[in-house]
Amino acid sequence: MTAATATRWGRFRTNFSESPPLAWAFVYFFCLLSGYYVLRPVREAMGASSDIQAVFPLAMIDFFAAHDLDLRDFALQVLFTCTFLIMLLLQPVYGWLVSRYPRRVFLPVVYGFFIVTLLGFYLMFHAGIPGRGMAFFLWVTVFNLFAVAVFWSFMADVFSNEEARRLYGYIGAAGTMGAFLGPILTRSLVERIGIANLMLVSAGFLSVCILCLLRLRRWAVQREQARGRSNGELPMGGSIMAGLTLVAREPLLRWMAVMVVFGVGIGTLLYNEQAAIVRRFYTDAAASTSYYATIDLAVNSLTLLIQLSLTRLLLSRYGIAPALLVPAFAIILGFSALAASPLPLMVAIVQVITRASEFSLAKPARETIYTRVQREWRYKAGAAIDTVIYRGADLSFVWLHKLLSSFGSQLVFVGGLAAACGMTVGAWRLLREEAKLPRERTTGAPQDAG
Template sequence: MEPAKDTAGRFDHLRGALRAYPPLIWSFLYFFFLLTGYYVMRPVRDAVAASNDPAMVFPPAMVEWFAARGVDLGEFQIQALFTGTFLSMLLLQPVYGALVSRFPRRVFLPVVYLVFIACLLGFYVAFDVDMPGRGGAYFIWVAVFNLFAVSVFWSFMADIYTDPEARRLYGFIAAGGTVGGLLGPEITSRLVSQLGVGNMLLVSAGFLALCLVCILRLGPWARQRERDRGNLADDEAMGGRVLEGLRRIAADPLLRALAFLMFFGVGVGTLLYNEQNAIVREMTAGNPAAAEQATAFFSTIDKWINWVVLVVQVFLTRTLLIRFGVAPLLMVPALAILAGFCVLFASPLPMLVAVVQVLTRASEFSLSKPARETIYTRVDREARYKAKAAIDTVVYRGGDLAFAWLHKLMAVFGSSGVFAGGILVAGAFTASAWRVVKEQAKLPADRH
């Protein structure tokens, strides 16, 4: 009967938290709406990456320019998309830094989401009229959206909750996103063949509009938390230099360790993603309904990932964070991913690639990410919004770019060559996780 008692106690705690922490409800809904909207659009992005039609992905002039020089752009599709994404991040990071430095939170958070909604409406038109090159622009935009929107969400959560509260509640808040991650692919897989790709973007825009409502409702708790920390100018602009986040990463050992953890974590994910993409491109080659087929396949993968994440978040994340802190949540996924790459090196079967992909992303969302986000509750506001944003965007997409091209080189030696290199990357990821565990232990229990 002990497991039943433990489960009952866990849900009693959740009911008590809902009564004691009204912002928990809005935080849960915010992440739910955000990831539902994202997972409606994500399978469309993945289908673009796996497309065998370069004219849909890239502008005709770009395709012709490379063809005139003997380069088939379709052979470098993923690498070109990741390069464009990284360059976009470099251009947008100063813009984000300027927003954070010059405008209070009540202004720049809604502005960020209004811009995202406007972009989705623009892409709806582009897909509706079959605009050439729409796929590449959309792929890059979704990558930018994912990192900025999710990074801002967790920065906002760190404004609202203390470190002890984060350890108790972040698992439940993250579960809101996981439920959204289950609903989003389900909506897409059921409706994309009936409504078409373009109309799915309108569905995403509707969920982002609901995020705006949650931001406005959570504002008072964020301001109160800043006052509790002794920051009387709680909702004023932070000021400082636009590129302050990158300077802080270079100077702070903890932020630097978090940046390395992000870089190598992206590395293992990118190597797996590219192998999976090659499988899907081969699977859908010559199929007139390739876009819909690929979108449905990626929706299925996303659903499996989010079911695993939901179970772990509900039954493990909170307990591990409260009893042991961040160490097991960072180290266990790293060691599991290292083991997964060793298995793939020995037997690089397509089904095993999918299984390790589920393991990698599920452990990131259910364990590693909540652990990293609790660390940010113990640092200052500039680190939460500026350094964290730089890690979650520039460092993340820099890793994407580096490992996308590295994959192209390793693929010459076949899947076994890719996964042999992946073992080294997973080893560096594990070492970075250990470094973060050591550095965060030097922080006070709650700096504020």
């Protein structure tokens, strides 16, 4: 073990010993992403399945057939559109939940709901019910966005801004390790126990999340009290649509949304164009699968490396500016290269840089901002950005890719370059708004009314 490695390991142990909630948060995020990544391969298989009756309800298949359309030709477009519509329907439900019930009630309810529905999917897959693929595809997408949004909102209740800058890198690394474990479990177990039983494996991980959540609640209450407030255990009140209203009204949240929209656009354009390029260069299914697997492994490896070595240093010493701007500039350079040379290797490199920088730097940096704002901003506006706005951007850029790709890959990457510039402008304006926030105090009068 080198001296630098020993120093990092010693710092890691010190942070765990000095911050008891860190261990619970570590286990929480590890189990959350383990549970999600157990299910993700099933979702991808459903989205790409040639068994149309396994994916879509018979009534939908008959409707398309009656209009002389083959649903197979529109499978992904239908799934993405339905995902966005579900987000629109669920956002008011989530807003009502957080407005009417205290934290100790609605957080376990959110995860309890996901566990119950997983048991329902266990029955659906076990019985081979038609349309199970579409239902599961939509459910996993909603689960990923809502469950992770709730996690980071709750972390902003537990940790102060200074603690977040020091510890969020470790917490993010726990999630990355969960992202490693989940696919390994799926690959090892699916042929032995079947797809249906994978639902029970994921439900087990989510049950541990509820335990961690309940254990962390007392530190969230202590932080509220230290800041002169005790309202964390009371309902927030307000409108069920307050999340979207806040995003429209507050400059900081608007620029946060701008960053997310263009960040999603970059990922969507790159993902879709990558698929098109792979189809041209890799005609063998095994070769294309190996290509994608290599990318996933590289993304997770680079993410974990940055989280353990760089994220904490940047956030604690220099604040969030480098963590937001460095990835943005790197993506601009990457898309500039792709516009000049859209080759599979270059696409893979930019894909790794884009995803790893988002998971390891940009996402933790954005989440630290929520430690310094009102709870309604964290739980309502944050969830609105991560669900409705996120999926709206995803859907918009899916169709934009359809248009740009008709003129060739280079125009797609020029569009991606424009989106990267938009994300950089959003990051710069977000930093200006973040600088206006009051510095967090550990004692004294409350800083906000939330």
